[in-house]
Amino acid sequence: xxxxxxxxxxxxxxxxxxxxxxxxxxxxxxxxxxxxxxxxxxxxxxxxxxxxxxxxxxxxxxxxxxxxxxxxxxxxxxxxxxxxxxxxxxxxxxxxxxxxxxxxxxxxxxxxxxxxxxxxxxxxxxxxxxxxxxxxxxxxxxxxxxxxxxxxxxxxxxxxxxxxxxxxxxxxxxxxxxxxxxxxxxxxxxxxxxxxxxxxx
Amino acid sequence: xxxxxxxxxxxxxxxxxxxxxxxxxxxxxxxxxxxxxxxxxxxxxxxxxxxxxxxxxxxxxxxxxxxxxxxxxxxxxxxxxxxxxxxxxxxxxxxxxxxxxxxxxxxxxxxxxxxxxxxxxxxxxxxxxxxxxxxxxxxxxxxxxxxxxxxxxxxxxxxxxxxxxxxxxxxxxxxxxxxxxxxxxxxxxxxxxxxxxxxxx
Amino acid sequence: xxxxxxxxxxxxxxxxxxxxxxxxxxxxxxxxxxxxxxxxxxxxxxxxxxxxxxxxxxxxxxxxxxxxxxxxxxxxxxxxxxxxxxxxxxxxxxxxxxxxxxxxxxxxxxxxxxxxxxxxxxxxxxxxxxxxxxxxxxxxxxxxxxxxxxxxxxxxxxxxxxxxxxxxxxxxxxxxxxxxxxxxxxxxxxxxxxxxxxxxx
Numbered sequence: 001x002x003x004x005x006x007x008x009x010x011x012x013x014x015x016x017x018x019x020x021x022x023x024x025x026x027x028x029x030x031x032x033x034x035x036x037x038x039x040x041x042x043x044x045x046x047x048x049x050x051x052x053x054x055x056x057x058x059x060x061x062x063x064x065x066x067x068x069x070x071x072x073x074x075x076x077x078x079x080x081x082x083x084x085x086x087x088x089x090x091x092x093x094x095x096x097x098x099x100x101x102x103x104x105x106x107x108x109x110x111x112x113x114x115x116x117x118x119x120x121x122x123x124x125x126x127x128x129x130x131x132x133x134x135x136x137x138x139x140x141x142x143x144x145x146x147x148x149x150x151x152x153x154x155x156x157x158x159x160x161x162x163x164x165x166x167x168x169x170x171x172x173x174x175x176x177x178x179x180x181x182x183x184x185x186x187x188x189x190x191x192x193x194x195x196x197x198x199x200x201x
Numbered sequence: 202x203x204x205x206x207x208x209x210x211x212x213x214x215x216x217x218x219x220x221x222x223x224x225x226x227x228x229x230x231x232x233x234x235x236x237x238x239x240x241x242x243x244x245x246x247x248x249x250x251x252x253x254x255x256x257x258x259x260x261x262x263x264x265x266x267x268x269x270x271x272x273x274x275x276x277x278x279x280x281x282x283x284x285x286x287x288x289x290x291x292x293x294x295x296x297x298x299x300x301x302x303x304x305x306x307x308x309x310x311x312x313x314x315x316x317x318x319x320x321x322x323x324x325x326x327x328x329x330x331x332x333x334x335x336x337x338x339x340x341x342x343x344x345x346x347x348x349x350x351x352x353x354x355x356x357x358x359x360x361x362x363x364x365x366x367x368x369x370x371x372x373x374x375x376x377x378x379x380x381x382x383x384x385x386x387x388x389x390x391x392x393x394x395x396x397x398x399x400x401x402x
Numbered sequence: 403x404x405x406x407x408x409x410x411x412x413x414x415x416x417x418x419x420x421x422x423x424x425x426x427x428x429x430x431x432x433x434x435x436x437x438x439x440x441x442x443x444x445x446x447x448x449x450x451x452x453x454x455x456x457x458x459x460x461x462x463x464x465x466x467x468x469x470x471x472x473x474x475x476x477x478x479x480x481x482x483x484x485x486x487x488x489x490x491x492x493x494x495x496x497x498x499x500x501x502x503x504x505x506x507x508x509x510x511x512x513x514x515x516x517x518x519x520x521x522x523x524x525x526x527x528x529x530x531x532x533x534x535x536x537x538x539x540x541x542x543x544x545x546x547x548x549x550x551x552x553x554x555x556x557x558x559x560x561x562x563x564x565x566x567x568x569x570x571x572x573x574x575x576x577x578x579x580x581x582x583x584x585x586x587x588x589x590x591x592x593x594x595x596x597x598x599x600x601x602x603x
């Protein structure tokens with residue numbers, strides 16, 4: 001159980017009363033101890049979204065395979081859409097995309113984004129994505145994984161960060177995607193605003 | 202480090218001794234401070250399963266695409282079973298299913314369940330599922346993601362809730378699935394009993 | 403907010419001053435209470451990697467389906483590689499593999515590993531994996547899920563454990579994979595060194 005304001009108040013009161021009535025203080029603390037000996041029920045606390053323990057922006061570049069660009073392609077459709085609607089329902093894409101600190105996809109990558117996404121809506125373009133950022137530089141070694149619905153037609157969307165390893169061991173948080181640039185079927189760039197709220201390293 | 206009963210006892214004892222021996226108290230606290238300055242080793246505490254911070258029941262409706270029902274279908278097989286056994290091993294289904302607060306699939310959806318599942322057993326029907334509930338109503342905005350094995354032949358099965366965004370930011374918990382109704386290959390309804398044990402909003 | 407050394411110091415100082423100046427103590431505590439009444443900003447603490455709350459080693463056996471071994475096969479390719487490079491980019495495998503406590507794949511399984519992986523690199527063998535360990539023995543009932551990039555050519559690699567149910571409810575941690583044995587395309591064995599840092603059961 002976390003140490004709350006109520007506990008502080010108890011201590012405060014106890015200190016004030018210390019010279020007055022030791023026995024009363026004793027029984028108060030005994031009561032608290034008994035109450036606290038229960039199981040943990042659950043964690044319920046508001047999170048200050050403005051104060052992540054780590055916050056940084058990265059750019060994610062996807063170059064789709066079109067059978068002619070094997071040298072440059074970083075992602076490919078592996079299951080074709082099935083014709084349920086006209087928004088690619090059922091299409092699955094696997095990727096291993098470079099991740100950079102600026103918008104230039106020729107910049108030295110600081111990570112690779114490895115994962116897949118698929119289209120799952122009949123009435124608009126909408127994807128579900130699972131993606132691990134793999135860092136292997138002098139600055140960062142480790143991974144963390146993003147997974148969530150990705151309603152691409154919205155200007156920004158929040159996706160869950162659910163775990164990590166190495167420098168990002170056990171991390172959790174939120175990644176805000178915004179589609180920075182789309183060039184037809186060939187290339188898109190995502191801005192990823194990464195906010196970690198649990199940092200253990 | 203969490204504030205435990207032991208710490209309370211120390212404080213309690215310290216208060217009792219306060220007028221007797223300040224130096225002893227001082228060294229006790231110094232000892233505690235030194236002990237607590239270590240790294241966090243790990244979290245080990247029992248969870249009272251009867252006290253989630255949020256608990257609600259939703260119904261998940263899956264209408265399978267059969268090539269004739271494009272208007273109504275909400276899910277579709279995208280990879281066919283490969284013939285390893287007779288329980289659909291290898292079949293992959295992508296869905297975007299309505300989620301309602303009661304059993305009627307015509308009720309106004311409160312969320313969409315977006316994700317996929319696949320069959321992975323030779324000897325019985327058994328799936329593995331990943332699924333994000335996307336809430337976009339006046340009551341709730343946000344997402345959380347369920348992921349786990351789903352042994353469909355058992356009357357109830359627990360699946361992990363691993364993260365979320367918006368109203369469900371960083372949430373974790375357990376979702377108990379029970380198959381409410383199956384109508385051949387065309388329709389099934391899942392009851393989802395959602396218990397969140399970490400709530401930050 | 404966790405109870406830190408700073409809080410201890412405050413209390414310590416307060417106790418020391420208790421008989422000297424009650425009003426000063428009072429205002430100090432009032433200040434602390436006000437500071438602590440803010441929202442939780444984030445969790446930032448180092449994790450002692452040597453002290454998991456649970457640590458055990460399991461072996462994961464994968465027998466690939468080759469159309470002739472339906473009786474023994476525990477995994478199968480469900481989407482074939484697409485020819486982008488020569489390292490199986492795009493190949494998806496679904497598995498339901500036995501997990502044992504020793505290296506012998508004929509030992510009584512203590513769990514099944516259910517999930518999928520896919521190849522996602524043009525220049526070497528590299529996979530991304532999602533996998534739930536399903537325990538159903540007298541010793542353990544429950545599940546936990548592993549998910550991460552799996553750079554198979556490295557001797558060891560850390561993967562995130564992101565959640566669980568039953569005996570492993572809400573668990574988190576890291577699983578270190580090492581490829582123990584490969585027999586061509588037919589069989590491989592993974593050693594899984596499982597370290598849980600959040601245990602609620």
